[in-house]
Amino acid sequence: MRIGLPPASKRQKPRFAHNMDEELYKENILDHYRHPRNFGKPETYDVREKSSNPLCGDELTLYLAFDGETVSGARFEGDGCAISIAAGSMLTEKIKGKDIGELKLMTPGDIYTMLGIKISHTREKCALLAYATLINILAVR
Amino acid sequence: MRYLKKSMNISEKIKNDFPFFEKTGVAYLDSAATSQTPQVVLDAMEAYYTIFRANVHRGLYGLSAEATERFEGARETIAQFIGASKEEIIFTGSATMSSNLLTYALENTLELREGDEILLSAMEHHSSIVPLQELAQRKKLKLVYIPLAEGFALDYKEAKRLITPRTKIVAVMRASNVLGTINDVRAISQTARKNGAIMIVDATSAAGHAPLSVKDLDCDYLYFSGHKMCGPTGIGVLYGRRDFLEKLYPGFFGGGMIDRVTREKSSWREVPGRFEAGTPPIAEAIGLAAAAEYINEIGFPAIREQIEDVFSYARETLSRIPNVSIYARTDARENAGILSFTIKGVHPHDAAEILSRENVAIRAGHHCAEPLLSELGETALCRASFYFYNTRGDADRLAAGIKKAKATLRA
Ligand SMILES: Cc1ncc(COP(=O)(O)O)c(C=O)c1O
Numbered sequence: 001m002r003i004g005l006p007p008a009s010k011r012q013k014p015r016f017a018h019n020m021d022e023e024l025y026k027e028n029i030l031d032h033y034r035h036p037r038n039f040g041k042p043e044t045y046d047v048r049e050k051s052s053n054p055l056c057g058d059e060l061t062l063y064l065a066f067d068g069e070t071v072s073g074a075r076f077e078g079d080g081c082a083i084s085i086a087a088g089s090m091l092t093e094k095i096k097g098k099d100i101g102e103l104k105l106m107t108p109g110d111i112y113t114m115l116g117i118k119i120s121h122t123r124e125k126c127a128l129l130a131y132a133t134l135i136n137i138l139a140v141r
Numbered sequence: 142m143r144y145l146k147k148s149m150n151i152s153e154k155i156k157n158d159f160p161f162f163e164k165t166g167v168a169y170l171d172s173a174a175t176s177q178t179p180q181v182v183l184d185a186m187e188a189y190y191t192i193f194r195a196n197v198h199r200g201l202y203g204l205s206a207e208a209t210e211r212f213e214g215a216r217e218t219i220a221q222f223i224g225a226s227k228e229e230i231i232f233t234g235s236a237t238m239s240s241n242l243l244t245y246a247l248e249n250t251l252e253l254r255e256g257d258e259i260l261l262s263a264m265e266h267h268s269s270i271v272p273l274q275e276l277a278q279r280k281k282l283k284l285v286y287i288p289l290a291e292g293f294a295l296d297y298k299e300a301k302r303l304i305t306p307r308t309k310i311v312a313v314m315r316a317s318n319v320l321g322t323i324n325d326v327r328a329i330s331q332t333a334r335k336n337g338a339i340m341i342v343d344a345t346s347a348a349g350h351a352p353l354s355v356k357d358l359d360c361d362y363l364y365f366s367g368h369k370m371c372g373p374t375g376i377g378v379l380y381g382r383r384d385f386l387e388k389l390y391p392g393f394f395g396g397g398m399i400d401r402v403t404r405e406k407s408s409w410r411e412v413p414g415r416f417e418a419g420t421p422p423i424a425e426a427i428g429l430a431a432a433a434e435y436i437n438e439i440g441f442p443a444i445r446e447q448i449e450d451v452f453s454y455a456r457e458t459l460s461r462i463p464n465v466s467i468y469a470r471t472d473a474r475e476n477a478g479i480l481s482f483t484i485k486g487v488h489p490h491d492a493a494e495i496l497s498r499e500n501v502a503i504r505a506g507h508h509c510a511e512p513l514l515s516e517l518g519e520t521a522l523c524r525a526s527f528y529f530y531n532t533r534g535d536a537d538r539l540a541a542g543i544k545k546a547k548a549t550l551r552a
Contacts, residue, residue: 024494025495025550033550055506055507056489056490056505056506056521057506057521058488058520059520079520080490081489081490081491082550083491123490123494
């Protein structure tokens, strides 16, 4: 009943294996993941926005304080993978002191550059979770 | 090592039946999402496409008769596979389509009143929950959940208490796609029956992984997908008790399901054809029947022995890794081959990514069971699922990958 495989010439090459050279968990990412900056709910803030990525269970809340048009404080908390936590940590560092106009010009590409790693399709949502939360806040300001 | 290798009926060689393994070399531990396809299933479908392809139930020529015979033969095979009769088997596109079709049909048939209740187990998959939630909203029904007891099992005492004459529908899955727990559906269906409620069983995680008998489960409706039991994608099965199907109003309409059509109204074909509107998944039904025959040929005693051996071995191996928590009952006989776990300091998404770089495929996330995950107090779990083609070697690769993930993230 069991029938053999087609000849090798007809078979396709496996596509599963990742390119091991594309290092994802670089020192810098691990550092931000294990010791996230600006982590934890601040005592005072002006806006609070929560986002989640239900598929992989990431949750992130961003707290911003404004001084006029300028971000005077940025903190976050949440539960997520190394990439989403590192991105939250780096983003809060990056946006402090910037004004709303500048932030509105930020693109996903800036986030990838900031992370410094190649983001595959399956990690896009993780990498951009903090950024998407920021965009939601900016949309109403 | 506590688990000595016994003489087993299934050996490493079983992988040779599946082109996938030779092509990829992957330790594939995601059969609960979709299983791999044996060559015999591919051959059965290819025969349809290359030798006797025709539509069913309509062409008045030899080929169509042959296609119809094979398609109806597939129905017979699947009926036997779950201990039902041919008239009780409806082919659909998937478990999800079965669940939606059934919900519409029940809505068209039952007299549901505001305040009536639908009882679901806390383990249900979104494909069971969401259609019933929508029905509840349309009809102003109340959704009630059977909670978990200790040890990743359902609370059967609570279940019995929660079934009352107000309960109109009870939905309990045969095996959880997250915890792997095989539920004692019969214990609940008998109480449901006494209270006049309809008993629906999602058998998607159980079909092909453990013997399945609608008589033993004593259920009214049962459904599953073909693609988690070595069959193709695009095919699902909905079983309905004959006397219930006779009274069930169709959920979907169109060609293929009608007897006569006038400009104003139509009448329906006999059961089960009236529930199969449009051209059915013909090649897929033939492929699914080939899968069922392949599984029968290996036999459930051997399948269970292999799944239980590898599950127990993996469970024990993982439980020895520090900071790994396991979400499964200890007795492998009560498990469909599914081992969910978390690693402290390693998010499931990172674990799956690092494992995939080691050529080990597991799944991470909520596994389409968000209410269950919130009952467990988790947002995501890692899930390794074992089928009869998996070996202790695959479990070893999983354990090695977990250690690698911990090292990578310094957890
Ligand atoms: C227990 C269970 N029920 C239902 C489904 C839905 O199956 P499908 O996606 O094939 O419709 C799945 C698979 O995802 C499942 O694991």
